[in-house]
Structures are given as C-alpha cells and as structure tokens.
Amino acid sequence: GAVVSQHPSRVICKSGTSVKIECRSLDFQATTMFWYRQFPKQSLMLMATSNEGSKATYEQGVEKDKFLINHASLTLSTLTVTSAHPEDSSFYICSARGGQGVREKLFFGSGTQLSVL
Amino acid sequence: DAKTTQPPSMDCAEGRAANLPCNHSTISGNEYVYWYRQIHSQGPQYIIHGLKNNETNEMASLIITEDRKSSTLILPHATLRDTAVYYCIVSSSGSARQLTFGSGTQLTVLP
Numbered sequence: 001g002a003v004v005s006q007h008p009s010r011v012i013c014k015s016g017t018s019v020k021i022e023c024r025s026l027d028f029q030a031t032t033m034f035w036y037r038q039f040p041k042q043s044l045m046l047m048a049t050s051n052e053g054s055k056a057t058y059e060q061g062v063e064k065d066k067f068l069i070n071h072a073s074l075t076l077s078t079l080t081v082t083s084a085h086p087e088d089s090s091f092y093i094c095s096a097r098g099g100q101g102v103r104e105k106l107f108f109g110s111g112t113q114l115s116v117l
Numbered sequence: 118d119a120k121t122t123q124p125p126s127m128d129c130a131e132g133r134a135a136n137l138p139c140n141h142s143t144i145s146g147n148e149y150v151y152w153y154r155q156i157h158s159q160g161p162q163y164i165i166h167g168l169k170n171n172e173t174n175e176m177a178s179l180i181i182t183e184d185r186k187s188s189t190l191i192l193p194h195a196t197l198r199d200t201a202v203y204y205c206i207v208s209s210s211g212s213a214r215q216l217t218f219g220s221g222t223q224l225t226v227l228p
Contacts, residue, residue: 006160034215043204044161044218093160097214105151106216108160 003027004096006109013084014117021079021112023094029074030096034106035067038091050077084116121205126223129199135192137222139205142186148209150181151216152190154201154224161204161218164190195226 003026013019023033031052036044048069049057056069066088068080077096081088095108122140129135141150149168153161165172165179167188172179178191192199204221208214 004160032214036218043220044155046215046217049215091158095160095216105163105166107163108153111158111160113158 004094004098004107004109006094006112008112009110010113010115012115012117015085016083019081019084019114021081021092021094021114023077023079023096023109025075025096025098025107028096028098030077030098031074033071033077033094033096035069035077035079036093036095038093038111044093047079052077081114084114086116089114089116121207121219123203123205123219123222125220126225128225128227129192129195131197131226131228132194135190135195135199135224135226137190137192137203137205137224138187139190140187141205141207144185144207145209148207150179150185150188151206151208152177152179152203153206153216153218154199154203155221156198156201164203195224197226197228200224200226 005024005026007022011019033050035047037047038044046059047062050069050071052071052074058064071077091111091113093111095106098107149166151166152164155161165177167179181188202221202223204218206216
C-alpha cells in the first residue's frame with residue numbers, strides 16, 4: 001500500500017532556531033499534501049494544505065510566515081518552523097492522498113515530535 | 118463536511134469483537150464514512166471507508182445503517198495492539214481531501 005515517510009521522528013531544538021520537517025510519498029505522486037498539528041490529549045488540527053508548484057493554503061489562525069511550507073516536487077513537501085518557541089512544541093503530522101477514485105484515501109506519516117527548549 | 122459523534126472511550130476484552138459506534142446524522146449523499154486509528158505517538162492509520170454498503174477488509178468491517186445516519190466499526194477479534202484512538206470521519210465526494218478529525222473513541226483492549 002501507499003506509504004508516506006516523515007522525517008525526523010523527533011527533534012529537540014533551542015528557542016529561536018528553525019526546524020525543517022520532510023514529508024515524502026514513497027510510491028505514489030501527491031499533488032496535495034496536508035500538515036496537521038496535535039497537542040497532548042487533543043485531536044489533530046489541520047494547519048495547511050500544501051500544493052505542488054503553488055503556494056500553500058493555511059487554516060485560519062496559522063501564521064504562514066512562521067510555518068513555511070514548500071512543495072517543490074510531486075513526492076516531497078517540507079514544513080519549516082521558523083524561530084521556534086516553546087509554545088510550538090507539538091506533534092506534527094503530514095498526509096498525502098493516494099489511490100484513485102473510490103479507493104482514494106489519505107495516508108499519514110508517522111509524525112514528528114518537536115520539543116522547543 | 119458532516120460532523121460526527123463518538124463515545125469518548127470504550128473497553129473490550131482481548132479476543133472479543135470490538136464494536137465502535139459513530140453518529141453522522143447530517144451526512145449528505147456524496148459523503149463517505151472513513152475510519153482511522155491512532156496509536157499513541159504515531160500518525161493515523163487508515164482502517165476502512167464506505168459510502169452506503171457494508172464493507173470488510175483484513176482489518177475490520179464497516180456497517181452503515183440504511184439511512185446512513187450512523188455506522189459501526191467492528192474489529193472481529195480485538196488484540197492488545199488494537200488499543201488506540203479511533204476516529205470516524207465523513208468526507209465528501211469520495212475524495213479524501215483534508216480530513217477533519219473529531220475527538221474520537223479511546224478503545225482499550227483489556228487482557
């Protein structure tokens with residue numbers, strides 16, 4: 001089945017630094033990928049929709065200048081958390097559409113646990 | 118997308134069937150019912166989806182009522198590894214655009 005690879009799985013950084021998270025679709029092309037964020041004991045919240053070759057679409061309340069998304073190819077989207085602060089500590093998850101027609105579904109990466117000190 | 122309602126938690130004995138209900142009374146004709154689960158500190162895992170007919174795969178069965186206002190996910194022989202949060206999501210047009218996650222059901226399989 002379709003696989004989405006997310007890297008790194010865990011990152012610890014100092015406040016003020018930037019962190020890049022990669023999301024790859026391994027055996028299919030994904031024109032659209034989605035980035036979610038999940039705080040402890042809460043559900044997943046959609047942050048943005050990443051479109052190959054065009055600008056990402058951000059959900060209300062998500063700062064586009066802080067969470068930079070690049071989708072330069074059909075198999076790779078990156079999320080960069082710029083000038084990270086402790087409140088950005090969270091579990092970040094990407095997903096991509098795979099399959100066709102009625103079989104289409106979202107496949108999710110394994111997530112990235114970001115801890116900002 | 119239609120809103121879903123799930124019980125916050127359920128327990129199930131290992132080896133028994135786990136039946137997880139979901140209400141989606143405002144579902145529209147072109148919306149599919151998707152089920153995902155999330156084991157602690159991992160990304161969500163696809164389980165099954167359907168439109169109106171019952172569906173079965175190697176993981177589970179999905180029973181959708183005739184009026185499509187509710188559904189039940191059935192894990193026929195629950196194991197300890199099935200302990201997870203289970204999300205029932207409806208999404209339009211059979212195209213799984215972004216999925217809106219509710220709070221889900223925490224299923225705990227007991228030994």
